[in-house]
Amino acid sequence: xxxxxxxxxxxxxxxxxxxxxxxxxxxxxxxxxxxxxxxxxxxxxxxxxxxxxxxxxxxxxxxxxxxxxxxxxxxxxxxxxxxxxxxxxxxxxxxxxxxxxxxxxxxxxxxxxxxxxxxxxxxxxxxxxxxxxxxxxxxxxxxxxxxxxxxxxxxxxxxxxxxxxxxxxxxxxxxxxxxxxxxxxxxxxxxxxxxxxxxxxxxxxxxxxxxxxxxxxxxxxxxxxxxxxxxxxxxxxxxxx
Amino acid sequence: xxxxxxxxxxxxxxxxxxxxxxxxxxxxxxxxxxxxxxxxxxxxxxxxxxxxxxxxxxxxxxxxxxxxxxxxxxxxxxxxxxxxxxxxxxxxxxxxxxxxxxxxxxxxxxxxxxxxxxxxxxxxxxxxxxxxxxxxxxxxxxxxxxxxxxxxxxxxxxxxxxxxxxxxxxxxxxxxxxxxxxxxxxxxxxxxxxxxxxxxxxxxxxxxxxxxxxxxxxxxxxxxxxxxxxxxxxxxxxxxxxxxxxxxxxxxxxxxxxxxxxxxxxxxxxxxxxxxxxxxxxxxxxxxxxxxxxxxxxxxxxxxxxxxxxxxxxxxxxxxxxxxxxxxxxxxxxxxxxxxxxxxxxxxxxxxxx
Amino acid sequence: xxxxxxxxxxxxxxxxxxxxxxxxxxxxxxxxxxxxxxxxxxxxxxxxxxxxxxxxxxxxxxxxxxxxxxxxxxxxxxxxxxxxxxxxxxxxxxxxxxxxxxxxxxxxxxxxxxxxxxxxxxxxxxxxxxxxxxxxxxxxxxxxxxxxxxxxxxxxxxxxxxxxxxxxxxxxxxxxxxxxxxxxxxxxxxxxxxxxxxxxxxxxxxxxxxxxxxxxxxxxxxxxxxxxxxxxxxxxxxxxxxxxxxxxxxxxxxxxxxxxxxxxxxxxxxxxxxxxxxxxxxxxxxxxxxxxxx
Numbered sequence: 001x002x003x004x005x006x007x008x009x010x011x012x013x014x015x016x017x018x019x020x021x022x023x024x025x026x027x028x029x030x031x032x033x034x035x036x037x038x039x040x041x042x043x044x045x046x047x048x049x050x051x052x053x054x055x056x057x058x059x060x061x062x063x064x065x066x067x068x069x070x071x072x073x074x075x076x077x078x079x080x081x082x083x084x085x086x087x088x089x090x091x092x093x094x095x096x097x098x099x100x101x102x103x104x105x106x107x108x109x110x111x112x113x114x115x116x117x118x119x120x121x122x123x124x125x126x127x128x129x130x131x132x133x134x135x136x137x138x139x140x141x142x143x144x145x146x147x148x149x150x151x152x153x154x155x156x157x158x159x160x161x162x163x164x165x166x167x168x169x170x171x172x173x174x175x176x177x178x179x180x181x182x183x184x185x186x187x188x189x190x191x192x193x194x195x196x197x198x199x200x201x202x203x204x205x206x207x208x209x210x211x212x213x214x215x216x217x218x219x220x221x222x223x224x225x226x227x228x229x230x231x232x233x234x235x236x237x238x239x240x241x
Numbered sequence: 242x243x244x245x246x247x248x249x250x251x252x253x254x255x256x257x258x259x260x261x262x263x264x265x266x267x268x269x270x271x272x273x274x275x276x277x278x279x280x281x282x283x284x285x286x287x288x289x290x291x292x293x294x295x296x297x298x299x300x301x302x303x304x305x306x307x308x309x310x311x312x313x314x315x316x317x318x319x320x321x322x323x324x325x326x327x328x329x330x331x332x333x334x335x336x337x338x339x340x341x342x343x344x345x346x347x348x349x350x351x352x353x354x355x356x357x358x359x360x361x362x363x364x365x366x367x368x369x370x371x372x373x374x375x376x377x378x379x380x381x382x383x384x385x386x387x388x389x390x391x392x393x394x395x396x397x398x399x400x401x402x403x404x405x406x407x408x409x410x411x412x413x414x415x416x417x418x419x420x421x422x423x424x425x426x427x428x429x430x431x432x433x434x435x436x437x438x439x440x441x442x443x444x445x446x447x448x449x450x451x452x453x454x455x456x457x458x459x460x461x462x463x464x465x466x467x468x469x470x471x472x473x474x475x476x477x478x479x480x481x482x483x484x485x486x487x488x489x490x491x492x493x494x495x496x497x498x499x500x501x502x503x504x505x506x507x508x509x510x511x512x513x514x515x516x517x518x519x520x521x522x523x524x525x526x527x528x529x530x531x532x533x534x535x536x537x538x539x540x541x542x543x544x545x546x547x548x549x550x551x552x553x554x555x556x557x558x559x560x561x562x563x564x565x566x567x568x569x570x571x572x573x574x575x576x577x578x579x580x581x582x583x584x585x586x587x588x589x590x591x592x593x594x595x
Numbered sequence: 596x597x598x599x600x601x602x603x604x605x606x607x608x609x610x611x612x613x614x615x616x617x618x619x620x621x622x623x624x625x626x627x628x629x630x631x632x633x634x635x636x637x638x639x640x641x642x643x644x645x646x647x648x649x650x651x652x653x654x655x656x657x658x659x660x661x662x663x664x665x666x667x668x669x670x671x672x673x674x675x676x677x678x679x680x681x682x683x684x685x686x687x688x689x690x691x692x693x694x695x696x697x698x699x700x701x702x703x704x705x706x707x708x709x710x711x712x713x714x715x716x717x718x719x720x721x722x723x724x725x726x727x728x729x730x731x732x733x734x735x736x737x738x739x740x741x742x743x744x745x746x747x748x749x750x751x752x753x754x755x756x757x758x759x760x761x762x763x764x765x766x767x768x769x770x771x772x773x774x775x776x777x778x779x780x781x782x783x784x785x786x787x788x789x790x791x792x793x794x795x796x797x798x799x800x801x802x803x804x805x806x807x808x809x810x811x812x813x814x815x816x817x818x819x820x821x822x823x824x825x826x827x828x829x830x831x832x833x834x835x836x837x838x839x840x841x842x843x844x845x846x847x848x849x850x851x852x853x854x855x856x857x858x859x860x861x862x863x864x865x866x867x868x869x870x871x872x873x874x875x876x877x878x879x880x881x882x883x884x885x886x887x888x889x
Contacts, residue, residue: 050445052441071444071449072444072445073444073445073446073447073448073449073450076444076445076446076447077447081445081446082445084441084442084445088439088441088442089439089442090434090435090438090439090442091438091439092438093434093438097431097434100431101431101432101434101435101443101446101448102446102447104428104431104432105446105447108427108428110426110427110428110431113428113431149442149446150445150446152446153446153447296693298693298696298697300700345875345876346875349875351692351693351696352629352630352696353630353830353875355630355632355696355700356630356826356830357872357875359823360823360826360827360868360871360872361868361872363819363823363868364864364865364868364869364872367864367865367868368864368865371859371860371864487819491700491704494697494700495701495704498697530712531711531712531715531716532708532709532711532712532815533708533712535704535708535711536705536708536709536712538704539701539702539704539705539708540701540705542697542698542701542704543678543698543701543702543705546682546694546697546698546701547678547681547682547698550682550685550686550694
């Protein structure tokens with residue numbers, strides 16, 4: 001079964017159509033990459049899927065059930081977690097505290113939440129910073145913290161919104177390794193990314209959005225050779241001859 | 242000894258001292274001052290559950306004090322029900338009202354929430370001042386309610402000496418502080434903190450922020466109302482302007498803010514520092530210049546907000562930290578209740594409670 | 596029937612003045628996105644200024660209009676510059692600038708109690724050249740202070756509206772209220788604009804003070820009554836909207852004037868508060884306000 005199905009989703013904001021009749025699906029255990037020029041509608045898609053606002057039309061199904069009417073916290077409980085493009089740590093609290101907030105979703109006990117949080121921090125190689133105030137972290141660590149928080153909720157589907165932005169090449173490599181490990185651990189991943197190297201390395205399949213519409217979908221190698229995609233990114237002068 | 246042992250010892254000492262004071266002090270005047278001190282400390286700590294933990298500014302919280310006082314007193318005066326029971330009823334009523342008001346307002350911007358609480362409090366006060374009887378219930382308008390003397394009687398919640406009142410409010414204060422501490426270390430505390438810091442991020446992690454804010458509101462209003470009954474039974478008289486007015490509401494909020502909202506002992510520290518100050522300036526300056534002590538109070542608030550927006554307690558906690566670490570020879574990340582860094586709801590020792 | 600028309604007339608006149616009291620508040624919010632909790636106290640300062648001016652010099656209330664508002668403009672300008680600006684700056688990045696709210700509440704507290712301290716709690720009135728005078732239209736009696744208050748209020752609102760639309764500074768104010776970062780980038784000095792907005796808002800409170808004082812008693816906590824009314828009006832009309840403030844004022848004025856014909860004034864008060872709470876729940880942006888992110 002597809003863990004996520006997006007069927008005919010459209011989203012208007014007043015007079016602006018951010019997403020127009022898009023179909024997507026992700027199978028369990030896959031990594032799907034969503035790419036497209038800036039302003040194409042990628043984050044809007046994430047927000048619809050994560051329950052921040054409902055689509056204007058179309059259906060989104062998570063684990064077979066429609067998410068209509070569900071709020072972000074409901075969806076998180078069902079197993080859908082997300083990160084934010086502009087990271088939102090609880091800045092005045094420690095790293096451990098941040099992740100414990102996520103861990104509390106599955107337990108009422110502070111002790112168990114702390115244990116879970118510490119485990120997650122080890123997975124993301126952040127445990128040496130667990131008592132640091134999160135507002136003081138480097139950007140790379142903050143991005144990892146963002147993932148750690150979401151991971152502590154034991155998600156089945158993880159939405160990663162441009163987690164590579166602002167990272168140095170070595171940090172990107174580390175992040176790619178982390179995400180692959182997550183998938184190997186059983187988490188399906190839906191990624192929005194701009195850094196092509198990461199998209200190619202991570203994704204099983206890639207979907208491309210431009211002006212709110214899906215213009216291509218398929219294996220990374222195929223999509224990047226697609227004429228429409230090249231035009232979208234580089235302009236019509238660069239279309240394949 | 243370790244940091245933790247030092248902290249606990251100091252807290253234990255403070256507790257012992259506070260319990261022992263009535264044995265040493267017999268003057269009713271001084272006991273009354275202490276009782277009111279603890280009364281304010283209690284109210285501000287209960288306020289903190291919303292103002293500090295939930296991250297909004299309730300500026301009309303005295304209305305719940307009034308609801309507690311009026312409920313228990315009316316039940317006693319007109320139906321002969323023991324004030325203890327009336328106290329619980331008042332608490333539940335206040336809790337319900339708080340949730341009713343909170344539901345639509347807690348999701349609003351801070352300024353709007355503050356505005357709503359002020360408007361609601363003033364609205365209730367004006368209404369009570371203008372109503373003598375509401376059906377069978379005698380509210381007595383602006384004159385307030387008078388509780389007849391019934392002599393020493395636990396059941397009637399009246400005592401001829403000050404000491405019983407002292408112990409009641411002291412126990413209430415300790416319970417509310419303990420409750421605050423427990424909450425801060427529990428799931429609710431973490432969720433409230435997260436919801437206050439970054440609501441969107443918290444929601445994405447499964448936190449129904451609105452629900453938790455309402456929970457803290459319900460609890461805070463319940464506890465606040467209990468103090469209303471206490472006050473009614475202590476003074477045996479109260480009237481709308483005094484108990485429901487903005488003066489009390491603002492004083493509660495200001496004390497908590499100056500002390501440090503969001504910290505468990507912040508309001509307590511604020512009360513310990515400011516109540517005596519208010520009382521003394523009132524007594525010594527109040528004759529020539531009525532209102533001066535309030536002006537000073539307001540100025541202190543403004544100055545503290547300009548220079549230490551988080552309140553005075555964080556700095557005091559740091560000073561205590563350094564002293565305590567020096568005494569115990571502990572390292573920077575002490576295992577004490579302060580400085581563990583895990584939460585920023587720190588406790589300070591109540592060594593100031595004299 | 597005449598009673599009703601008389602009530603409506605009074606309601607409209609008072610309503611305009613209520614709207615005036617709300618104008619300053621709505622301006623400050625529109626530009627700074629800050630709810631100035633001290634607004635009622637500033638109104639009180641305006642009323643006391645007018646009171647003392649007239650009491651000590653006996654000048655005509657209309658002339659007081661030339662003196663009190665400029666004085667209050669300076670008062671507001673420097674209050675913002677010295678007390679509020681530092682806090683505002685510190686909270687620029689914070690999602691919820693709660694400390695500013697706390698500080699303005701503190702200012703409210705200090706001003707009210709300072710007045711209590713300096714002037715005592717008694718209600719004061721001063722007999723001005725126009726107090727108690729009236730003229731009649733048929734069977735209707737029109738109180739002169741209220742009528743001139745009405746005229747001044749409408750005039751001030753119109754002047755403010757023109758100022759915002761037609762002058763450079765006015766447009767700068769509007770720009771800042773729409774998007775302060777963009778305005779900043781265009782060379783508009785944000786903090787000077789805030790000082791100006793605060794000054795103008797306070798000056799308008801000064802006009803209101805002059806206009807209300809001839810027929811209303813002055814006492815230290817008079818600000819509270821008008822403050823809450825002003826907030827209700829501003830929310831009704833929509834934060835930041837001049838038309839909204841005047842319209843909201845009219846509504847409140849009419850309710851206050853007409854309803855007591857049919858029920859006790861207690862319930863009138865209650866109804867005004869109830870309407871306020873209902874509007875907050877149902878349409879927080881009021882008649883003319885923009886949808887804010889609550």
